Amino acid sequence: MAKPSASSQKKSRPSKARLLSSRTVYRGPVFWVTTDQVEEPGGVRARRDLIHHTGSVVVLAVDNSRPPRILLERQYRHAANDYLWELPAGRIDPGEKELEAAKRELLEESGYTASHWRRILKFYASPGFVAETMSVFLATGLRKGTAQPEDDEVIYLRLVPLSTAVHMVTAGTIRDAKTISSVLWLHCHGIFGKGKLARVDSRKMSKGRA
Numbered sequence: 001m002a003k004p005s006a007s008s009q010k011k012s013r014p015s016k017a018r019l020l021s022s023r024t025v026y027r028g029p030v031f032w033v034t035t036d037q038v039e040e041p042g043g044v045r046a047r048r049d050l051i052h053h054t055g056s057v058v059v060l061a062v063d064n065s066r067p068p069r070i071l072l073e074r075q076y077r078h079a080a081n082d083y084l085w086e087l088p089a090g091r092i093d094p095g096e097k098e099l100e101a102a103k104r105e106l107l108e109e110s111g112y113t114a115s116h117w118r119r120i121l122k123f124y125a126s127p128g129f130v131a132e133t134m135s136v137f138l139a140t141g142l143r144k145g146t147a148q149p150e151d152d153e154v155i156y157l158r159l160v161p162l163s164t165a166v167h168m169v170t171a172g173t174i175r176d177a178k179t180i181s182s183v184l185w186l187h188c189h190g191i192f193g194k195g196k197l198a199r200v201d202s203r204k205m206s207k208g209r210a
Contacts, residue, residue, distance in 0.1 A: 015041045025049075030091065031132075053125075053132035057102040058089040060120070060182045061112060061139045062162075069159040070183065071110060071142070072174075076154065085168065086176045089134075102137040108148045110157055115141030121185060125177070136182050162186060 018039040026033040036048045061071040070087075077084050090105040092098060099117060106112055121136035147155070160168070165183045168174045174183065 017041060020045070049129060051130045051132070053091065053130065054094060055092045055098075056089055056125070056132060056134045056178075057092060057098055057105060058087050058121075058134055058136040058178045058182060059102050059106045059139050060087055060136055060186060061106060061110070061114060061142055062186070063142050063159060064140070065159075067161045067163060069161050070165045070186070071112065072158050072160055072165065072179075073109060074156040074158065080175075084176050085174045085179065087136075087179045087182055089178060098135045099137065102135075102139070106139060107145065109153070109155055111145040111147035112139075113143050113145060114139035115143070120189075121181065123181065134178055136178070136185070138186075 020037040020039060022034050022036045024032055024034050031051050031053045034050050034052060036050060037045065038048055039045050059071075063069045063071070072085050073088055074083055074085050076082070088106050088109045090101065090109070092101040096104075098119070102117065103113070106114065116139070118138045119135055120138045121134075123134055124130070125132045125134055147157075162183075165174070166187045169180050169183050174180055
C-alpha cells in the first residue's frame with residue numbers, strides 16, 4: 001500500500017483560527033489579558049479571552065542518594081486557599097533564557113545549585129484560556145547553599161524518595177499539575193544510576209526499593 005505523500009499530509013492538517021482583532025483589557029506585573037475576535041476553522045466567529053504570560057520554568061531536582069530523592073516545596077497558594085506540595089518553579093523574566101530562569105528559581109527558593117541540567121518537558125499550563133508554557137528541567141548533582149526567597153514567599157523544603165513522591169501523586173496529596181506531570185515523567189523514564197538515566201522496575205518502585 002502506497003504511503004501518503006508529504007504534500008497530501010500537509011494538506012490534511014487542520015487549519016488554525018484567524019485572528020480578526022485583539023484588545024488588551026488588563027496588564028499587570030505578571031500577566032496580561034486580551035479579548036480576541038477570531039474566525040474558527042469552521043468559519044464561525046467567536047470571542048476568546050486569553051491570559052498571556054512570559055512563560056515559566058519548573059525544576060525537577062534529584063539528589064544522588066539511594067533511593068534518589070526529589071526536592072519538594074510546600075507553600076501557601078491563595079488561588080487554592082491551601083498549602084500545596086510543588087516543585088521549585090517560577091516565571092521567566094523578560095529577556096531571560098529558560099535555563100537561566102531555572103537555575104535562578106532553584107537557588108532563590110531552595111538554596112540548591114546543580115551541576116547537570118536537562119530540559120525534559122514543555123507544555124501548556126491550561127490552553128483553554130491561558131497562553132503560558134511551562135518548561136521542566138531535570139537538575140542533578142545538587143549542592144546545598146542559602147535560599148534567597150522573595151519577601152512574600154514562605155517555603156518549606158523536603159527531600160522525598162521518588163517512590164514516596166509517586167505515592168503522594170496517586171494518593172492525591174500532590175495536587176499541583178506541573179509537579180504531577182514531572183514526577184510521573186521521572187517514574188516512567190527511570191532514575192539516575194552510574195551517571196546516566198537508568199530504566200526502573202515499576203514493581204521495585206512500588207515497594208520503595210528503587
